[in-house]
Amino acid sequence: MTAVLLGRRKATIVALALVGAALALLVLRFGSGPPAAQAASHREAPLIANDPPADITDFYMFRSTQAGQANKVDLIMDVIPFEEPSGGPNYYNFDPSVAYTFHVDNNKNGIARDVAFELRFTNEIRGAVNSLGLPLSYVGGVPPATGSVIPPITALNSPGLGLRQKYTITMITDGHRTTISPMTEKIAVPSNVGPRTMPNYDALAGHGMYNLGNGMKVFAGQRDDPFFIDLGAAFDTLNLRSPATDMLSGFNVNTIALEVPASLLTRDHHGPAETKQPWLGAYASTSRPEVTVRGEHGQSNSSHYVQVQRLANPLVNELIIGTKDKDRWNTLDPSKESRFLDYYENPRLALALSLVFGAPVPATPRHDLENALLKYGPTDPRYSELLRLNVSSPPGASWPNGRKPSDDVTDTAIQVVGGPAFAGAGDGVSTNDKVLPNVFPYLASPWDGRNRVHQNP
């Protein structure tokens, strides 16, 4: 199987390598609007619009690997796939109508409603952009010759920061909502426009990292997407190569990173060393307000939200769940996963692997997959699709015991799904285009819009 130079990190990569089913999944994930307009006047609203701000690309949960922070757990979700760094003038923002939520189960019942953190954003048009009515989100470093002097954006209150997003964090414990540190103004870090507008982006991003007290930290803003694949080779009927060409290098994502003391999450409120209930199960979700035709006016912005997407383990949303059930799957709570068992027991990924590479895969039904992805252990009677972490394990544990940004989940996924014949599968693109830092928020600084490139490191 040395010829199998399959991807790493992300399950989607595998999907792409499997020429057949792969693109269809992506199409569904990233949208191919089928709406239609015609000569006539009946109102044709979009049927599927892409929804990247609600599109979670990755979810991570791990024990902090930063020195002196080992009693903390980090929760990270990435949204908005394939951000082209030069994508102005609006660039990339969180969606004010979306609730971004981390859900945690701490009593091993598979129902992740014990602890939750919800982030909501608001937009503000301000500063020079507002007063001058500029059709841009960000300006800065305008030389005096042009009339008005707008200094570069060096802080989150610089006048050139025209579109600014503030956000709130609410912790929900057993249905009880607590606003975290309401007095601290939290501002999302804008997209990296370029060196004239934002001469020191790292410093700017540093302003967007907030200590919330109680040992909590938060960051919301743009980061480099640790996503890479040799798509061109994959589409050339799997004409893979080494070294491969990463066609997705230089793309960014929007990240929400939250670091909290493990004791806030565990059932018995003890830290990693002391807790008797070290198992956590978690997922990330995006939700939008529920609106009905007959609903009252006030309900237009109701407090009742409908889950648009959920993500726990990589691979599941992209590869295991069949496209026709995806809308329903995304809406449901992970604890209802038993409805989709068939997808786990007869994974199409394994079928595709054996078709494309002719290698034997383990026989179905695949109870090993159920155990790995849906249960706390083989004897756990409840199926719930959660990312599970034993907080007592030493920092640095890898998926499926939690998941860190540097985990090579794709290789793991292929090895698990493909069985023994796929042990050792790997790919030619094995490094991210940027080095992942070992400090909060654990993802690299984003590519800037002016100097972005899309090539191998």
Add this chain to the structure above:
Amino acid sequence: MVTVAALAATVTLFSGVLRGSHSSGALAAAPTAPTGTGFVQTGTEDTAALVAGLQQRLEASPKDAEGYAELGLAYQQRARETGDPSWYPRSDRALRRALRLAPGNAVAVGGLGSLALSRHRFRDALALGRRSLRLGPANARTYGVIGDALLELGRYGEAFRAFDTMARLKPSDGAYARVSYARELLGRPDDAIAAMRLALVSATDQPEATAWTHVQLGKLYWSIGRVGPAARQYRAALSAFHGYPYAFDALAQVQAARGRLSAAVALENRAVDTIPLPQFVSQLGDLYRAEGNRAQARRQYELMDVIRRLLVANGVKTDLETALFDVDHGIRTGESVTLARKARALRPSIDGDDVLAWALARNGRCDEALGYSKRALRLGTRDALKIFHRGMIERCLGHRSAGDAFLRDALALNPHFSILWAPFAKKELR
């Protein structure tokens, strides 16, 4: 003897500085893909690249049913972005090929459903939507197809339930926009605006969808006479999607309302020059007429006739629009009742009721017209044009004061509801 080296480059029509593509998985698959054709290039690269990626993939694996189904859907999106209806037959063939390869492919069946909607074959659309639902349950998009079809068939209760299901299954700009439309029909413009605003913040990706939503929101403001906010939405649509002809068309209405007819003509001409849709052409004719330019107005009305013949030849049933245009402009008045009756049979919605009522009234059959006008307003829709029609019918029946009340209501709701009829209504009330 010639060519030594050649390098052909595709050049986008408008410099594509706005909003680069970022969300299509196929984008990276086909970096050298042709940008396709469209009235605007900006921001449509996504779909163009998606189409190119799918085409490439299908060249390699021609038996890929899902690929053809997705291609069929992508072709429909191209039709939406470019305004070019010739994508529809392509979509039709791609979807049918998908079904030949995989009978019972829910995506392909649903795609044929939305295609039927575009071609105004609402009963077919409903049947296809339901079939798609049986084949692959719980798909929000399918509920959209079903709801749209039910709405045009005048089955409002069922349609609203389908929209609610859609919004519950997957809240999205499309779902919010449909809920907004339903609320508008129910005569709740403020709630409709609230839902459409939600659609707008949710439509953050595709420029076409964003622009569409801006225009719809603008039209909601327009429908209750709020010209300023409407104009702002139309301009926002243009900045989201450069050259968006629907926004030019809507802005032309705004300029006409402000009495700037030559500016309105110029804007409407931009819409028509980009894509000569019948509603643009007829409005341009009306604007020329209002300006007193009879020759140009007649030229546009003649073009309407040409377009109508082409649409019929292309299998698009636009009888409702055709009938309304004919009735409004006194063309073939005698035939228009028959035309409207047939159109209503195909599309028994409140619009069908309204056009038939108006056609009957213009032929002096006001007794009969009244019943249909009442049906047209049975949901309580606050549509100034329909209310105006009702007023004219009441007056025709000799109910002067009732008729005048309706005319006043229409003008109070939206003083500029029609280039043709709003001035007429004002004159009648004087």
Add this chain to the structure above:
Amino acid sequence: MKRLIFLAVAVAALALPALASAHPLGNFTVNRFSRVEVSGPRLYVRYVLDMAEIPTFQAGRINPHAYARRIARNAHLSVDDRAAVLEPVRTELAHPRGAGGLRTTRLEVILAGPILHGRSSIAYRDDNYKNRIGWKEIVLGAGAPSTSHELRAYPKNLLQSPLDTTSIVAMLEPGSGRDVVPSLSSGASLQAPDRVADAGFASLVGRSHLSLFVILASLAAALFWGAAHALSPGHGKTIVTAYLVGQRGTPRHAALLGLIVTITHTLGVFALGLVTLALSQFIVPDRLYPWLNLASGALVVGIGASVFWGRWRHRRAHAHGHGHHHHHHGAEADTSFRSLLAVGISGGLLPCPSALVVLLAAISLHRVAFGLLLILAFSVGLALSITGIGLVAVLARRTFRRLSFEGPLVRLLPAASALVILAAGLAMTVRALPRVS
């Protein structure tokens, strides 16, 4: 009459699920093609403009030389980074028939560029019709293949999107031969480009068959709709009735009238169809209709006037008191047949547009015989209705006569009916006049 269109569509749909794409890029595209080539030392651009039905209509009358000059202005050429002038030297214009019998436009222009002195770098950009949807193609070299065969045959492949090339950069070397201006297309290749993109089209028409039942049902429907159509306004009912009443027509006259209407209408449709096909590059049926309207209006006026004149003389003769109550049978029958013919022709002359659409659709589907049959059935239906109305008029008049209402009033009837005919003819003429221009 609208229903007949639906019938036509339905019939077409039997053979072809998607009749939809007569033009591969829609009915409002403006398609451009440039071939940059060298002949001897000189650079030439062969430019082809293909406008679909709607832009053709919008363009109105096209002056090929003015168009060529405009095309030259918006086609930018630079040689070795210096702007070069393109001069139109030849043009050729045609209006091939498009969907629904409408015209499309094919304009070919040869643009002469500069003389190349040795190997030169050239850049060519086409800015014509920048914001219009359409196929945009540029090729380099006289022999280079064109994906669309110079906008004659758009690719039939389902997986091909429209091309969108608007500029080209290349190195060119002057040739060794003489400077010969490239030739333009002519004849059939200019007149009838293959606009049909649908690969399945021909095979579907060839493969699927029409069952006997479908044919019979369609014919019956056409007959019925022809009859119904005659009852809609504007089909000479007034004239026919007035004529038969005024001229003391017999049932035989009514039947004859029906026959004449059938024959005239059928021939009219065929003739107009042929004219449309033959003259499609010069005349749009749209523009023909007002003239036909005018012609039938004038004909009716003529009939009305002659009948009135005859009546007038007749009455004066009576007034002179010869007490001669017998009609001049021989002479009267003669006049009556001639004017009968005229009335019939005026009733059938104006072909129903939908009948024309059926014919054109049938021709484009290679189902000419079936189309002719449908039109014949339609015409027969039309005639049956008119004959029926005529018979009712004749019988009604006889009933009145049997009731013996002989008197001055009834004697005035023929003159009055002649006046009605005259008025109807005048109305038709007046209505047709403003559209003829």
